[in-house]
Amino acid sequence: MHTLKKIHNHEIIETFNSIYTLLCKPNEKYQSKFFDKVIFEETKKLLGYSLPSKIKIINELNVLLSHSDDDIRHATAVFRHINEPEYRKKYSESGHFKNLRQFWVFISNIFANDPQTKELIHWENPGVDQPALTPPTSGSDKSMVTKNAHNEITFTFIPKNFSRSDIINMFPNLENLGSGEFGEDADMYGDTLAEVIENAPRWHSIIFNQQTIRELKTFLSYTDEEIDRASSLALIRRSPTEEVEEPPNWGSFPTVRAFWTAVLKSFENDAVVRKEDNTEPSAANGIDNAQLERKAARPVPAVKKLRSGMIYYLDSDPLS
Numbered sequence: 001m002h003t004l005k006k007i008h009n010h011e012i013i014e015t016f017n018s019i020y021t022l023l024c025k026p027n028e029k030y031q032s033k034f035f036d037k038v039i040f041e042e043t044k045k046l047l048g049y050s051l052p053s054k055i056k057i058i059n060e061l062n063v064l065l066s067h068s069d070d071d072i073r074h075a076t077a078v079f080r081h082i083n084e085p086e087y088r089k090k091y092s093e094s095g096h097f098k099n100l101r102q103f104w105v106f107i108s109n110i111f112a113n114d115p116q117t118k119e120l121i122h123w124e125n126p127g128v129d130q131p132a133l134t135p136p137t138s139g140s141d142k143s144m145v146t147k148n149a150h151n152e153i154t155f156t157f158i159p160k161n162f163s164r165s166d167i168i169n170m171f172p173n174l175e176n177l178g179s180g181e182f183g184e185d186a187d188m189y190g191d192t193l194a195e196v197i198e199n200a201p202r203w204h205s206i207i208f209n210q211q212t213i214r215e216l217k218t219f220l221s222y223t224d225e226e227i228d229r230a231s232s233l234a235l236i237r238r239s240p241t242e243e244v245e246e247p248p249n250w251g252s253f254p255t256v257r258a259f260w261t262a263v264l265k266s267f268e269n270d271a272v273v274r275k276e277d278n279t280e281p282s283a284a285n286g287i288d289n290a291q292l293e294r295k296a297a298r299p300v301p302a303v304k305k306l307r308s309g310m311i312y313y314l315d316s317d318p319l320s
Contacts, residue, residue, distance in 0.1 A: 004071040009078045014207045016075065018053065019060045022107065023079045034080075035095035035103050042110055052155070052162075052169035054117050055145070058131060059152045061108045065127035069101050076100050101127060120145045121153060154218045158226045167234040171219060173212040174235045177263070183237040193240060193251040197262050201270035209273050216264040224257055231256050 004012055013020050022042060049057075064072060097103040108126030111117060123131040131153060136143050146156050155170060168175045181189045181200045189203070190196035201209050219227065232239070240259035244250050253259040267273060 004067060004075050011205070011207055012075050012078045014205060016060050016064060016079070018057045019064065019107075020079045022057075023076075033095065035097060039106065039110070042107060046110065046114055050163075050166045050169045051116055051120075052166055054111055054114060055120070055153050055155075056169065058108070058111050058117065058121070058123070061104060061111065061126065062123075062131060062151075065101065065104060065108065069099060072100050072104060076104075148214060148218065150214060152214065156221075158222060158230055164234040167230045171215045171230070171235060173208060173215050174219065174260075176208075177212070178231075178234075178236040182240065186238055187247050187250070191247065192249060193253075194262075197266045200263065201267050201273065206272055206276055209267050209270060210276070213264065213267050213273070216260060216267065220257065220260060220264065224255065227260065228256050231260075 023038060064075060067075070095103070097106070105127045108123065112121070112123035112126060112131070118134070120134055121131045122134050123129065130151065133143060133145055133147065133153070143156060144159070145153050148154050158167065158170070162170075177200060181196055181203065186193070186196050190199050204212070219230070222230075236256075238244075239256075240253045241256060243252050253262065
């Protein structure tokens with residue numbers, strides 16, 4: 001596995017976007033009590049997290065804890081933006097915890113022991129063991145979660161009681177596309193729907209594109225009914241199955257599944273994604289140095305890089 005120090009800081013934030021946001025609210029003025037404040041905030045907010053959000057956080061925590069202590073220390077400093085000029089005097093201490101790994105294990109246990117989460121997974125030793133799926137209570141019941149090829153926990157179906165927010169939390173990248181490239185101003189990204197689909201990967205980072213491919217593969221494993229409902233409720237602003245008068249010759253698809261299948265093929269056929277897939281695994285599964293070489297070849301607009309709304313390009317070592 002490649003060290004996190006070998007990639008740009010904004011890529012670390014994008015890879016661990018959900019756990020990065022855990023450190024956003026506590027103010028740095030707490031300094032030595034900063035990590036205690038994080039624990040207080042997360043314990044207080046736990047009931048407010050949707051189930052998909054909790055699962056996503058657990059996936060990211062599992063990946064973070066698979067890295068070395070030095071990488072965890074580096075990533076935590078990046079999350080706190082300690083290398084920004086105004087934070088130069090701050091330091092990446094760990095409060096009363098022995099080290100930052102111990103802190104993140106504590107946070108992992110908060111989410112692993114949440115009653116709602118424990119119905120689906122069992123994670124007894126974060127940082128040592130992988131999260132295990134909890135068997136259904138009845139042999140006839142279908143398990144709500146499974147693991148994909150990247151060892152991420154995903155949902156086997158979309159529960160009918162999931163709200164719009166729940167679905168967005170399941171597929172944040174698809175919603176990003178649905179409100180951007182495939183939204184009401186889709187014609188800003190191309191003259192036809194097919195052209196917009198072809199161009200879509202070029203607006204985003206390699207990490208976003210790889211995450212999108214995984215989201216799409218999960219999404220397309222669902223029934224047509226689930227795909228139609230989730231798309232219309234949460235993921236798409238403009239229906240891809242309807243003919244439109246403007247712009248002319250825009251195009252459409254016979255089904256929503258056909259539309260998302262075309263999107264998947266576009267992202268899979270993206271030249272940068274294909275190059276990455278032929279080298280070492282990247283993002284959540286070990287990040288390879290080729291990511292450092294492609295930036296001059298294909299810059300990505302800053303507004304497309306992160307979903308958090310806080311965009312930073314921090315290229316120096318947080319602890320230097």
